[in-house]
Amino acid sequence: MQPERLETHRLPADFNRQYQALAGLDTRGFLSWVFAPHKPFGEVGVVTSFGTESAVLLHLIADVAPAAPVIFIDTGFHFDETLAYRDELVRHLGLLNVRTVGLDPLSEKRSDPARYLHLNDPDACCQLRKVKVLDHALRHHDGWISGQKRYQSHERSVIDRVEWDSARGKWKFNPLADWSTADLLTYQTQQQMPAHPLASAGYLSVGCSPCTTPVMAGEDMRAGRWRQHEKRECGLHRTADVIVAAR
Numbered sequence: 001m002q003p004e005r006l007e008t009h010r011l012p013a014d015f016n017r018q019y020q021a022l023a024g025l026d027t028r029g030f031l032s033w034v035f036a037p038h039k040p041f042g043e044v045g046v047v048t049s050f051g052t053e054s055a056v057l058l059h060l061i062a063d064v065a066p067a068a069p070v071i072f073i074d075t076g077f078h079f080d081e082t083l084a085y086r087d088e089l090v091r092h093l094g095l096l097n098v099r100t101v102g103l104d105p106l107s108e109k110r111s112d113p114a115r116y117l118h119l120n121d122p123d124a125c126c127q128l129r130k131v132k133v134l135d136h137a138l139r140h141h142d143g144w145i146s147g148q149k150r151y152q153s154h155e156r157s158v159i160d161r162v163e164w165d166s167a168r169g170k171w172k173f174n175p176l177a178d179w180s181t182a183d184l185l186t187y188q189t190q191q192q193m194p195a196h197p198l199a200s201a202g203y204l205s206v207g208c209s210p211c212t213t214p215v216m217a218g219e220d221m222r223a224g225r226w227r228q229h230e231k232r233e234c235g236l237h238r239t240a241d242v243i244v245a246a247r
């Protein structure tokens with residue numbers, strides 16, 4: 001499939017060629033090409049939340065490119081279980097280059113000294129503690145990898161494996177876009193990977209502790225996030241900022 005001609009003036013000149021190079025590759029082949037020694041996409045970082053569905057992508061990265069930069073945004077509000085799971089997975093998988101990044105204390109003191117922002121303006125809180133932090137962490141990267149899957153939500157149902165993050169001017173890859181929950185489970189079981197400690201308590205999607213609740217039967221897997229608000233995404237994956245071939 002040829003990418004749609006959406007805002008092509010903002011696309012890199014080699015977008016179509018690179019898009020075609022990745023088309024048809026399985027996930028391992030896809031990641032092997034992204035991290036090929038000649039760096040066809042420049043410096044690429046992997047962004048992970050060490051959530052309930054993070055292990056498969058990280059296992060593949062550990063297999064294909066164990067020294068790839070893996071970026072974890074520590075908002076200061078994570079569950080202790082998530083931080084413990086991060087340490088366990090890093091050890092288990094042998095990831096060599098995990099970087100925990102977060103808001104600097106001075107900016108927090110200036111913008112949200114009482115740390116209540118998530119209660120009355122979660123968009124501003126995510127912007128401060130996630131989006132700006134990621135923007136800074138990716139400043140020397142040419143692309144980034146996310147673990148998003150299409151089945152996760154209505155908003156994510158249109159993602160492609162290869163996208164252009166026009167807001168940041170970087171490649172964006174979603175290697176697991178077309179994986180199902182069954183695919184993930186099978187892989188995770190075959191590889192005997194540890195599960196997030198909160199998964200068995202109904203936390204199908206785990207974010208910051210004040211903004212995450214368990215999911216009830218029949219609910220969307222992200223229904224437990226920002227339950228008191230209309231908010232559906234943290235802002236790292238703004239649909240309007242991404243050029244997707246299949247949209």
Ligand code: SF4
Pocket residue numbers: 075077117118121122123125126127129130207208209210211234
């Ligand atoms: S998920 Fe909640 S606590 Fe975390 S950055 Fe967003 S609003 Fe703030």
